[in-house]
Amino acid sequence: MITAERKPMQEIIDYVSPFNRILLVGCNECVTVCAAGGRKEVGLLASALQMSFMQRGKALDIQEITLERQCDPEYVEQLVNYVDRYDAVLSMACGCGVQEVARRYKTKPVFPALNTKFMGASEHQGIWAERCQGCGDCVLGVTGGICPIARCSKRIMNGPCGGSTKGKCEINPDIECAWQLIWDRLKMLGLEDRYEEIMEAKDWRTSRDGGPRRIVREDLAS
Amino acid sequence: MKPFEPEIVAFCCHYCAYTAADMAGSMRIGYPPNVKIIKAPCSGKIDAIHIMKALEKGADGVYVAGCLEGDCHFKNGNNNAARRVKYLQKLLDEIGVGGERIAMITMSAGMGGRFAETAAEFTEKIRKLGPNPAKTAAGEKLEKAIA
Known part of the structure; x- marks a missing residue:
């Protein structure tokens, strides 16, 4: 939401x-x-x-x-x-x-x-946390369902950075390290190999960097 | 001009505070007639809007009286009510009415004495604070218009 x-x-x-x-x-x-x-x-x-x-x-x-x-x-x-x-x-x-x-x-x-x-989700009643930045090219399929763009403070695509300590982010101990979460989940799924795949530099044109975005569905637009 | 007599609304839960008020009556302990009791099934049933509307319609102070910590008949209604009161106190501070005009009070059904005591204490606190500023300004304007 x-x-x-x-x-x-x-x-x-x-x-x-x-x-x-x-x-x-x-x-x-x-x-x-x-x-x-x-x-x-x-x-x-x-x-x-x-x-x-x-x-x-x-x-x-x-x-x-x-x-x-x-x-x-x-x-x-x-x-x-x-x-x-x-x-x-x-x-x-x-x-x-x-x-x-x-x-x-x-x-x-x-x-x-x-x-x-x-754009976020409810963590508990009365607590909401950011989950998506609408980058326009979803990577959740290769990151174990955890978004490194919305949930890593540095938006690192091949993490974690050196600031990850005991699963927490260096900018705030209340923030979980997204890459720790990604690793834990990939391991749980038996997909550790995916972690080894280097993600190329992201094309941010699908995000806000390409200016204000629109979706046109020709089958629906009248 | 008439001396200021605060109008207090007390939302009391059926299982503890309302029964405590009843107990105060049975024990023949008096409490200020300024306190108008509204019975609720649980203090957790009292929504923020009920408290706001009471103040908007002219109450000088409002309190929610629920069960003692850990004793809520519905498990945690009193804790929910306490959190709502705290949230509203900030909102009332922001708009200049003053968060100290509302309070959360807890007691057990047998505490008739405590009900009377807290009713008197809260009434005195509001008496010291003076009339609800929203009501006063609106009333003065009305008086001027009539004059």
């Missing part, structure tokens, strides 16, 4: 302070799962903003709405009946959702309430 965290309240308050009518839009997808921008978080933020405005003796008309997805035009279209009644939109989606709302409602100020973090 795409993970996110709520921005500091002061930053959100500064965005919406000039307005009296706010449409607060949550998203039912990734940000709901990582407890950052789902219906619950929308309710909490609306209440917090209401109290912040009340303290300044200002009235705030805030409408809460949580879309199935904010990164799809079909769902963003559902705001059409609400947007005109509000001065600004405060989005609790990831950056994709915020931009989709801003693209659709061009004359309406749209602000982000979250900081989008990374």
Whole structure:
């Protein structure tokens, strides 16, 4: 999922302070799962903003709405009946959702309430960790299902580096060495030979280095 | 102007705190009438939004009263409630309402005395803090509008 965290309240308050009518839009997808921008978080933020405005003796008309997805035009279209009644939109989606709302409602100020973090997985309840950097050319098939790009601090393709100590990364003892994990898993699978294969320099053009990316599926695109 | 009398909302779990409040009554121990009790099946059932809404609607202080550590009828509802209260304290600090206006308190069903004691302590703490700043500013504006 795409993970996110709520921005500091002061930053959100500064965005919406000039307005009296706010449409607060949550998203039912990734940000709901990582407890950052789902219906619950929308309710909490609306209440917090209401109290912040009340303290300044200002009235705030805030409408809460949580879309199935904010990164799809079909769902963003559902705001059409609400947007005109509000001065600004405060989005609790990831950056994709915020931009989709801003693209659709061009004359309406749209602000982000979250900081989008990374593509990750839940390690435990309440803990999420980075798992994928979307490099565009997946190597998990040869690295035992553990990504050296997202999980090695140096993104080393033929590791580990000299900073790997007792299975931990030198930058932080809480971070596991990705290459230690890769070795352990390959050994468990009886695929130690794969470790000996030298991976060539990665072609980063499939990643962000090739500029903003698009996927075009001609069988689906109309 | 009327002297400030805090409005306190106490979310009490059925198995311990609510029974403790009942016990306080049976033992004829008085506690401040400022505390309005809302019974919940477990303190873990109290969501962050319940606490926020209580403050937004005019409470000066809110506390969640659950079972003693390790004694939750549903295993760890009281620990979940404590974590939520801690999270909300930070949020309330951020918006200027003040995290000290909410608290997590634990007790057993037999602690009628402790229920009354903590109710009195919390009421006094909120009395010292003064009215909920959100309510005060909104109220002043309303009074001016009426005048």
